Amino acid sequence: MSWEQTISGKIIYGPDAEVIEGYIVIDDGIIKEVHEKKTDSQLIIAPCFVNAHTHIGDSVCKDPELGETIGHYVKRDLGQLVKPPDGLKHRILNSTPRDEMIGAMKSSICDMNYTGTCAFADFREGGINGINLLKEALNSSEIEERIFARPVQTEDEDKLSAELHDLLANADGLGMSGTNDMDMSILETAREQASKHGATFAIHSGENDRSDIDKALSLDPDILIHMTHAEKQDLKKVSENDIPIVVCPRSNFITEVGMAPVTKMLDEGIKVAVGTDNVMLNSANMFSEMEMLSKIFGIDDRQVFMMCTLMGATILGLEKTGSILEGNKSKIMIINGNSNNLTGIRETISGIVRRARPDDILSVMI
Numbered sequence: 001m002s003w004e005q006t007i008s009g010k011i012i013y014g015p016d017a018e019v020i021e022g023y024i025v026i027d028d029g030i031i032k033e034v035h036e037k038k039t040d041s042q043l044i045i046a047p048c049f050v051n052a053h054t055h056i057g058d059s060v061c062k063d064p065e066l067g068e069t070i071g072h073y074v075k076r077d078l079g080q081l082v083k084p085p086d087g088l089k090h091r092i093l094n095s096t097p098r099d100e101m102i103g104a105m106k107s108s109i110c111d112m113n114y115t116g117t118c119a120f121a122d123f124r125e126g127g128i129n130g131i132n133l134l135k136e137a138l139n140s141s142e143i144e145e146r147i148f149a150r151p152v153q154t155e156d157e158d159k160l161s162a163e164l165h166d167l168l169a170n171a172d173g174l175g176m177s178g179t180n181d182m183d184m185s186i187l188e189t190a191r192e193q194a195s196k197h198g199a200t201f202a203i204h205s206g207e208n209d210r211s212d213i214d215k216a217l218s219l220d221p222d223i224l225i226h227m228t229h230a231e232k233q234d235l236k237k238v239s240e241n242d243i244p245i246v247v248c249p250r251s252n253f254i255t256e257v258g259m260a261p262v263t264k265m266l267d268e269g270i271k272v273a274v275g276t277d278n279v280m281l282n283s284a285n286m287f288s289e290m291e292m293l294s295k296i297f298g299i300d301d302r303q304v305f306m307m308c309t310l311m312g313a314t315i316l317g318l319e320k321t322g323s324i325l326e327g328n329k330s331k332i333m334i335i336n337g338n339s340n341n342l343t344g345i346r347e348t349i350s351g352i353v354r355r356a357r358p359d360d361i362l363s364v365m366i
């Protein structure tokens with residue numbers, strides 16, 4: 001028996017996030033119909049977010065010391081915190097019991113659901129064991145995931161090859177730390193294996209400075225993460241090769257690496273999506289990313305909304321996700337347009353991007 005539901009309100013509709021008044025009909029998890037019609041409903045029906053870059057494995061460490069306190073100022077020194085293989089993050093991950101790791105990741109997945117995210121892409125450390133932990137944490141969750149794994153066997157070439165094969169049979173691709181953290185020959189092997197498996201090769205690049213950008217580009221990656229220090233010529237190359245970028249604004253702020261040139265990326269026609277990065281540094285709440293992109297980066301609200309929804313889905317190859325359209329999956333959030341926070345907003349997209357919060361959500365369907 002099929003299960004049909006009708007919801008009325010302001011609908012953020014289609015690939016251009018046009019706001020229409022009307023109702024949608026959902027049948028068995030699919031958007032069956034969308035109709036324009038005058039309505040008194042104060043509901044806002046929006047596509048769910050796609051969080052295009054996370055490290056939810058470090059959900060076990062949410063309040064690390066950020067650096068040295070000088071007077072009232074904390075001088076950030078996060079490089080050593082997240083750097084593989086001996087940074088604090090990796091030491092904590094290695095010493096945390098399996099059940100605790102899974103429980104912490106589960107909480108982050110539930111938090112993503114609660115805050116309106118229907119899909120995420122995780123850079124998973126810890127080789128095959130790391131993949132298995134995340135899969136256990138995902139057990140029975142409806143959220144869609146992309147797992148980009150990372151090898152641990154980097155000393156021996158044969159072992160590396162065998163491990164890469166194993167990883168790629170169990171994950172959606174590889175998510176590498178960066179070309180300054182690892183020997184290029186390992187990264188080249190990883191790239192080659194990912195291509196052979198038809199899998200995604202994603203890599204951090206240009207986060208602290210631009211010293212690893214050329215090397216990252218030489219690997220012909222499928223997705224670049226950060227590119228905070230990319231210059232015009234870098235973005236030209238990225239655009240020419242049609243490589244999408246995932247930016248992580250809040251992460252870049254807390255690590256004090258600077259502001260990514262997001263408007264320049266968009267000007268070059270690059271597909272730009274958004275991620276919350278390490279749970280250790282930021283909650284997985286995409287509303288916070290939207291507010292920052294709108295208010296601090298000064299990016300057009302509709303563009304911000306697209307980057308956090310459809311663009312993430314496009315980059316990650318998540319079909320029929322990221323927008324409200326007939327035939328798409330009904331991964332939607334119902335927002336209370338009459339909440340104390342949102343009542344009186346005139347421009348739906350701007351209202352949501354600049355000021356909506358998770359507590360304005362009435363329900364999330366994923």
Ligand SMILES: [Zn+2]
Nearest residue numbers: 123225277278
């Ligand atoms: Zn990252």
